Amino acid sequence: MILIKNWQEAKQEAYLVRKQVFIEEQGVPADMELDEFDSTAKHALAYVDSECVGTARLIALPRNIGRIGRMAVLQTYRRRGIGGQLLNALLESCKSQGIAKLELHAQLVAMPFYENFGFIAQGEMYYEAGIAHRDMILSI
Numbered sequence: 005m006i007l008i009k010n011w012q013e014a015k016q017e018a019y020l021v022r023k024q025v026f027i028e029e030q031g032v033p034a035d036m037e038l039d040e041f042d043s044t045a046k047h048a049l050a051y052v053d054s055e056c057v058g059t060a061r062l063i064a065l066p067r068n069i070g071r072i073g074r075m076a077v078l079q080t081y082r083r084r085g086i087g088g089q090l091l092n093a094l095l096e097s098c099k100s101q102g103i104a105k106l107e108l109h110a111q112l113v114a115m116p117f118y119e120n121f122g123f124i125a126q127g128e129m130y131y132e133a134g135i136a137h138r139d140m141i142l143s144i
Contacts, residue, residue, distance in 0.1 A: 005051045006093040014047035017056035018074075025076035032133040041073075046101075048093045050077065050086045057081040060090040062097055070094075070103035075114075091121055098144055106142045111135055 011018075019038070026032040041063045050058035060075035072094055077086045098106065109132060110118050115125060123140040130137055 006089050007049050007051070008093060008097055009047050009049060011043045011045065011047060014049055014059070015042070017049055018047050018059040018061075021056060021059045021076050021078060022074055024078060026074075026133075029079065030133075030135060032135070036133055041071075046094070046097050048090045048097075050081075050090050052081060052086075058086045058090055060087075060094055062094045062101075062103075064101055064103060068102055068104040070098050070101070070106045072106055072108040087117060088121075091118075095121075095144070104144055106144065108140050109137045110140045111137055115140065 022037055023034075026037055027034050042061070045061040045063045048060045048062070049056050058075075058077035058081065061073055063071045063073070065071055072091070075087065075090060077090075095106075106123075108118065108123070110123070110125075112129065115138060118140050119125075121142065123142045126139045126141055128138075
């Protein structure tokens with residue numbers, strides 16, 4: 005089950021997933037994990053039974069552009085379609101918000117996942133929190 009929540013409703017569960025995946029598993033510095041966009045973003049949370057096992061967020065930017073980020077699924081729940089469910093829920097949310105174009109900063113290892121949804125890589129590789137990334141876009 006995927007639920008879309010605001011930060012006040014999502015922060016406890018979303019942060020626990022993000023902390024486990026980004027900070028503990030991938031070594032992202034803790035002070036980089038939360039930012040000023042969390043409070044205004046829509047947060048998708050994935051549940052198996054009553055446990056939150058995945059999260060992602062959608063930030064609405066000017067000019068009908070949205071940015072997807074902080075997508076994370078707990079390791080034991082990966083490769084079960086949960087990431088796709090999260091992404092599809094955010095794509096639906098884009099339609100209701102009038103967002104016509106999406107952008108994201110994809111870790112290189114996640115690029116094939118996003119390509120399956122029609123995202124196209126743009127620009128050169130760069131490092132964010134010590135992890136190789138590339139920008140990707142999708143016109144809705």
